[in-house]
Amino acid sequence: MQPRSHPSHGRRRLTRPASLALAMLLAAVPLRANAADNTAVGDIAGIDADLGDSNTFTLNAMTLALVKTAFRGGTELTSGATLPRGTLVQFMVYIDNPTGVSVTDVNVSDVLDPGFSYQVSSIKVDNTAATGSTPADIYLAVSAAATVTDANDGDVAGISGTTITAGSTGGNGQLDIAANAVWAILFDVTVQ
Ligand SMILES: [Ca+2]
Numbered sequence: 719m720q721p722r723s724h725p726s727h728g729r730r731r732l733t734r735p736a737s738l739a740l741a742m743l744l745a746a747v748p749l750r751a752n753a754a755d756n757t758a759v760g761d762i763a764g765i766d767a768d769l770g771d772s773n774t775f776t777l778n779a780m781t782l783a784l785v786k787t788a789f790r791g792g793t794e795l796t797s798g799a800t801l802p803r804g805t806l807v808q809f810m811v812y813i814d815n816p817t818g819v820s821v822t823d824v825n826v827s828d829v830l831d832p833g834f835s836y837q838v839s840s841i842k843v844d845n846t847a848a849t850g851s852t853p854a855d856i857y858l859a860v861s862a863a864a865t866v867t868d869a870n871d872g873d874v875a876g877i878s879g880t881t882i883t884a885g886s887t888g889g890n891g892q893l894d895i896a897a898n899a900v901w902a903i904l905f906d907v908t909v910q
Contacts, residue, residue: 782821782895786811786828787853792861794853805909807834812856812902813895816849821895825885826903832880833910840906841866841875843884847900860902875903 788795789808801807811828815821830836844860851859870876870889878888884903885893895901 782813782815782824784811784813784826785853787857789857792857794857801909803909806837806906807909808840808857808861808904808906810853810857810860810902810904812853812860812900814849814851814900815895815897818897820897822892823886824893824895824901825887826883826893827888828882830880830882830907834907835910836877836880836882837906837908839865839868840904841868841877841882842904843873843875843902844904845896845899845901847902849898849900851900856900856902857904859900860904863904877905 787810788799789810790799790801790805795801795807809828811826813824813826842860842863842865844856844863847856847859866873866875868877870878870883872891874891874893875882875884876888876890877883881888882903882905884890893901
């Protein structure tokens with residue numbers, strides 16, 4: 719599908735398909751965590767209260783959620799923003815791990831809409847922001863990180879065609895997310 723444009727005034731309304739990507743930006747899905755306590759108790763027939771409770775284990779099962787945001791000049795964009803062609807936009811995708819255990823072998827992918835052109839060697843990743851950090855603080859942390867290579871190789875992220883991936887499934891190194899921390903990936907695109 720060809721994106722509609724408004725050449726008469728030199729600005730491009732982000733309609734389909736570009737708007738689809740932007741529309742997802744603020745679809746922040748809350749993290750969900752489920753905890754279940756499991757306690758073993760015992761008794762011997764005929765003898766009351768002979769056995770105390772065993773250790774109690776709290777098992778945390780969680781669903782990590784992705785949040786995708788966009789920044790322009792360091793400021794977070796709102797969904798449906800109208801941007802001039804050629805505008806440099808930074809997409810940030812992050813996962814908040816609010817638990818006390820690390821999450822191993824995570825895989826993330828993001829297919830760039832044709833309305834955006836990836837800027838080479840712009841992928842940065844970070845896992846230092848504390849859980850619950852605001853998008854602005856996560857952005858500050860990841861934007862200060864070193865870039866990883868564009869290739870799907872030994873570091874944790876890369877791009878192939880128009881698909882940004884992180885994690886081993888995409889041919890990158892394994893992605894682990896530290897306990898009580900946010901993992902984020904940031905990369906630059908321009909509006910076509
Ligand atoms: Ca890489």
